[in-house]
Amino acid sequence: MSAQTWARRSVASLLAIAGVVAMAGLSRVRWRNPAAETAELRLSWRIPAPSERSCRPPTEAEIEGVLPHMRPSEVCTDEAIPYRLTVLLDGDTLHSGPVARAGGRIRAITVYERFAIAPGDHRIAVEFAPEAASASEAMAMAVNADVAAAPGDVILVAPDDTGRLRASKGS
C-alpha cells in the first residue's frame, strides 16, 4: 500500500469515526430548562357537571297534541352554573376569571392552570366557587396555605380523598 493510499484511508477512517462521535455528541446535548429556575404553582381538578335545574308546569301549548299518557308533569331545564377561579399569591391576584367549560353541552369543569412563581416562602389562596350568589348550594372549593418553594418545585393544588382542596409539594 502506497503512503498516499495509507494516508487517504487513515483520513477516511478518522473522518468516519469523527462523524459518528459528532452524531453521538449531538444526541446528548445538555440543556438547562429555564423554567426550573423558578417554582410552579399548579392547579388541577375536575368536577362533574355543575348545573342548576329549574322546573315548571308545562304550558297548554306544550301539551297540546301530546297523548295524555305522554304528557310531562313538569318541564325542566338545566343551566350551567358559571364558576370563577381566583388565585392569590401573597395577597396579590395571580388569576381571577371565569372557568371555561369543555364542549357545548353541560359538561364537567376541568381546571388545569400553571403559574410560575419565585422560589421562597409564599402564602397561597385559591378559591373556586360559583359566580352567582344564588347558586350557593353548588360545590365550592378553597384553600389557604403557606408553602416554601425551592427552584424546580411544583406546588400542586388538587382535591384530596375527601374532596377538599389541598396544596402539596413533591418529595
Next chain:
Amino acid sequence: MLKRLLGRVLIRTDGWVDRLYGSKWNPLYQSGALVVLCLAVMLVTGLYLIFFYRIGAPYESIVRIEGQPWGGRWIRSLHRYAADGAVVAAVLHALRMFFQGRSWGPRALAWISGVFLVFLLYVCGLTGYVMVWDTHGQLLAAEGARLLDALPLFSEPISRAFAGADPMPSAFFFMNLFLHIAVPVGIVIFLWLHVSRVARPVLLPPRPLLWATVGLLTAAALVLPAALGPAADLLRLPGDVTLDVFYTFWLPWTRSVPPGMAWLAAGVASAVIVAVPFLTRPRTDRRPAPSFASTRLCTGCEQCYTDCPYDAIRMVDREGGRGGKVALVNPAACVSCGICAGSCAPMGVGPPGRTGRDQMSRVKEFVQRHPDPGEDIVVVGCGRSAAGAWAGDQARRFLVSCAGNLHTSVVEYLVRSGARGVLIVACPSRDCWGREGPKWLVERLFHEREAELKARVDRRRVRVAHASAFDQWSLEEAMDEFAIDLARLDAPVGDDAVEVETECDLAESAAPHDPSLPRTEHTLDP
C-alpha cells in the same frame, strides 16, 4: 441563487468524499439506502428491547436493560444511534434530491412520500423517548400535550394527565408502545410508495459500507452509551435535560413561545417542504421532453422496457394486426434520463434531440471539426460528471446528457474515425441522476448487453471512468493510465468507409421494417 450556491457546495463535498472513500463507497451517494439500513438496525434491536420493556414500570425496566452485562445497554444505545443515523441520512438524501433537481415531475410522489416517511420516523422517535420516561421523556410528553391542547381536538386539556395529582396510568405507556410499534408498519407502506416508481430499487448499501456503518454505530454504542436521565417526577420541573438534537431540537424554542406560534411555524415549514415539487419544477418550456418510441423502428426487443430505470416504458401490441409488441412511453412517468436511447440498437427511442440518431449527427460534426483525432484521447461523458467540468481541450470533449444515454454506435464511430482512444466519463454509479446509466453503459460496452458495442471495435481503445463533477483528480488519473496503455498499441487506423448515415441504416435494417407502417412517433397521452 442560494440553491445554486449550496448545490456547488454539495458537488465539492461529493468530490472530496469521493477522493477519500472512492466513488463506490461514498456514503453521500448511499444516503437513501443508509436510511433503510438504520431502520433495519432499529427493527432488530427493537425486537430485543421489547422483551424487557414493562409498561407498568417503564423507567425501572429501562434501568434493568441498562444493567444487563452483555446485551441491554449497548443494544439500547445502538437502537438510539441508528434512529439518529436515520434522520441524518434522510436529511442528506432529501438535500441531495433537492439540489440535484430530482424532486419534481414524476419524482414528486417519491418526494412527498419521503416527507411522510420522515414525519413517521419522528413520531416513532418521539414515542420512543417518552417510553423511557426519564426527565427528557417527561418534558417531551408535557410539551407535546401543551401543543396538542392548543388544537381543537380534545374536550378537556390532556396536559392534566401530567399534573402529578395521580400516577401516570399504564394506558399512557401502552399507547406509546403501540404507536412505537405500529408506526413502523406505516413506514414500510410509505417506503413501498417511495420506491414504487423506480425499477429495481436499491434498498441497502454495498456490503462493505453496510458492515462499516453497523460496526461504527456498534462501536459508538459500546464506547459512548446513550444517555439516560433521572426518572421522571411530575412534581419536579426538569432542570438539566439531555436533548437529542436530531429529534428534539425544537423543544427549547417551542417552550418559549405560545403554542399557536409553534403550530404556525411547523405548518408553514411542512407546507413549504411538501410543496417543493411544485415550487421547484422548471417552466413548461424548460422542462426536458419525455422520450418517444418510433413504432416504425421498434423491433419489440423489450430492451428499453427492461433498461428503463423508472418503469416508464410498456410493451403493447403493435397496431395493424401484424402481431408482435412495440414500446410505448408513458410521459407522466418518464424523467427524460435518455437511458432508453442507449438501449435501442435501431435508435428508435429516446428523448427528442438525444436519440441515437441525434447523437450520430452530432458526433459526425464533432469528428469533422476535429483535425487529427489520431493524436488524442476523446473524452466522452455525462455533462454532470467530471467530463462536464473538465478544463482540458474542449475540442476533444463530446458530452451527452447521461452516460447511459450514450449509444454504442457513437463510440464505434469515434474509434473507427481514428481516435486514439475513447475515454467515457460517467457519474459514480450510485449517483447517476438517471439511476442506472453507468451500469447499463458498462454492460453494453463490455458485456454484450443489447445495443452492444460491436465486436469489430477494438475494446482496448475504449475505457470507462467514474468521476463526479468536482473529482477532476480521478479523471486525470484515468486519462494518464489510459494514455500509457494506448501507447503500447499500434497507431490507430481510421476507417474511411465509416459514415453516419450508413451506421444509422445498418441499425435500422435490424428492424422488421414494414413500409406500409406510418412514420409516426408513438407515445401515451399524458
